[in-house]
Amino acid sequence: MHFPRAFSRPAALGIALAVACGAAAAQDSGTLRKIKDSGTIQIGSRDTQIPFSYKTSADAAPIGFTNEICLKIVEAVKARLNLPKLDVRYTLLNSTNRIPLLQNGTVDLDCATTTNTTQRQQQVDFAPSHFVTNITAAVKKSSGINSFADLQGKTVATVAGSTSIQLLRGARKNGIDVQEIAGKDTADAFLLLASDRAAAYVLDDVQLAGLIANQPNAGDYKLLKESLRQEPYGIMLRKDDPEFKAIVDQTVAGLMKSGEIDKLYARWFTQPIPPRNVSLDFPMSDAVRETYKNPNNKGV
Structure with missing residues (x-):
């Protein structure tokens, strides 16, 4: 390796190590580092938002359309961090505490029915909209x-x-x-x-x-x-975390581009679902179809 005269070999080596360490830190910064260090991803959920995020009993884990999309994100994060196991923990949120608990690190993803608004975009980021x-x-x-x-x-x-x-x-x-x-x-x-x-x-x-x-x-x-x-509904995540947002965006947009989200939609909106095994009979609207065709996170 050739070093300019202004740099001694030890000094240049120190700079190279610093750059390498900085790149490694950036790679696992923010939410990804938090998840890797804890071996856990925290999902914000609801207990009554059928069919997006809800519970069939007090001690049951949340289920629903948005929850399934978030579990796809969990798998992508697990693969990205090369973790043999990644625990999922749920925290029940409501309309008033969902943004503060996301911002303070209590949850990593808000997986329910939050409307993507330009006002909220000043506080949080949104994944591509999964419903209109x-x-x-x-x-x-x-x-x-x-x-x-x-x-x-x-x-x-x-x-x-x-x-x-x-x-x-x-x-x-x-x-x-x-x-x-x-x-x-x-x-x-x-x-x-x-x-x-x-x-x-x-x-x-x-x-x-x-x-x-x-x-x-x-x-x-x-x-x-x-x-x-x-x-538009969007999954919320913390702002200014480009590495984590890239995984979220790629996962959600990938479900839309592959057509897999159409199957998820049919399962939760046009087929019988728990707890009463009745169908919402809610066919996909033109607005939802257009969103899946052209994934975006535009707010209202």
Whole structure:
């Protein structure tokens, strides 16, 4: 090896070692180093978000469409780090604590139904969107409510910390004045509708469909045909971690390009699923199909 005169051989060797060590550290920095050192990957989950992330019993592990995508990411991380074993640990999150617990390292991936917004992109990163939903309302068929205009002066349920609240407040500017009542999670908010404490429940159409499908009196409810906005769901991860994000993005986009995600979709949206073995009967929309054709993580 030739060294310029300005460098002695020991000095040059020290620089080379420093560069090599720096490259190795960068390779396993951030989330990847955290996972490698602990032998564990932490997944943020939910207990009632059918069919994305939910539990069939108190002591059961979460299952669902988004959860399966995250388990594909787990396998990719395991291969990337050349680990013989990688433990998966779940932490139940909600709409208000999901970003703080991701940022402080409690969880490494938020694997549920988080809407990718440009505002949230200032705090976290998102994987390519795995679903596109419409924000609408569930009502009882006996209520006589057929449009958002019919909600004038009524009490409407939402989930604390969800984008539905902002959209509902925006509707007020358009002359629809309602009273808000918030549930701590999707199931709690549905109880507000079921018990008639609320006349409607504003949320993502697919989540409402999942909640209704698992009610013993599912035929008593319907979804409004109107939509407040289309929203993309994305798996959240910490910002400024390009090595980990590359694995996440490649895995999710790979599922879409290979067509494997179509099979996952059919399993969770058009076939019977636990716990009641009923189907949501929710065919893939054109918006979802377009997202799979051209993977992206654009926010709203």
